[in-house]
Amino acid sequence: MVAVAEAAVTTTMTTTGGRYALLMAAHDSEYVLNKYGGYLHVFVAAFGDAGETWDLYRAIDSELPGPGELEAYDGFVISGSPHDAYADELWILRLCLLVRALHGMRKRVLGVCFGHQVICRALGGRVGKARAGWDVGVREVAIAEAPPRRFLDALRERDQLPLRARITEVHQDEVWEVPEGAEVLASSDKTGVEMFCVGEHVLGIQGHPEYTKDIFLSLVDRLLAAGSITIPFAEAVNRQLETTAPDREFWLMLCKSFLKAREE
Template identity: 50%
Template structure:
């Protein structure tokens, strides 16, 4: 058997910070999900770089990243991404969507997304994961959040597998091959704080929102290893995760 092969559909431009300290967002995701012996490819879809149709079958799974764009927008690359995701769904390919990726998967599968009625969610938030084939029992897990859009309506056959006091659909699962996560399991504290500063500099969030977000990041730190296991278990077809192996007792 050949090496497993995965693709990152990168929906964001690399900042100077992420290039300097992480080598780019692609390296952030490979660092979280990659394992020795695997092949990981990058497609910068915002620049029109998409995998050709005849290459889609070569991949064992896909990751759709966050973005500064709106999943409900109609930019050329966004419309093309929706079409690609629909093809991957028809092929039953494993797809993990993060933030914008979570929202664009919802749209591609027939759901609806848009601006969150309650506004920006910036900081660390505790989300409630429901018992499912991914998780053998209910549990709570903090995650970095940085979004102003959200899933309004799930696609047919999709189910909510996590929620929070801020966002109704923090995670969803579609059949056995697609999962979306509204938060950012790939973020480190440094990366999160840099993004908050960039949003503030661009006047996309208020100083009060930035302050609250940074305070939350000091008060509650996500378990990066727990999120890594959760995402890898889904993307690579591992057995359902049990509470003891996924999360430490201190976070329950």
């Protein structure tokens, strides 16, 4: 089984697999907490494999691994968030500093939605409000013909790297300009940078590979209740989901291929 630990409680667990840290940039929603026990379990179910340890750091509450702990991890995942990656809240600035440190160590870092954006900002790119407004629903993205990357080549060899793939989107911010040395790996008709990488060790994905349909619908309901989207907008999203589904298995394979790739 996958060993799951909340870093603020305990991280002492013995396994034979890798060790990963989830840096949570949001608080658990009531729905996810009640049904899944928190987002940690959602991410582990999506990206985890048998024999691994996954530790939780609540970055939004300024919980981050210390400098002496970083070397112990094989990879880091930064979650989505209702906050703006370009804001100057102290916890966001500290997260940016950590991303730079991990980049300098060539540690694997996967960013999802807000995580994708905060990695971009931390490494010198530009992030801001999405010029086309809210993107909520299932969107098809075009996969670029990227240069060789081990985590992509593993999928190419199995003929599992499509030219286009659908992904769940919930964002009103976006990457405007990727950092120097980064490569854009996917784009869509609404978002120019749906995915980017820096070498073999940094990957940002604008969509949400980890979301199940029920988690996504719960979030749409919360956005509607908060007044962030209108009733007609929410109804259109629900109608789309009746006939369209994300290519979730592909995105999960991609994320696992990235996180579990080993340096030569």
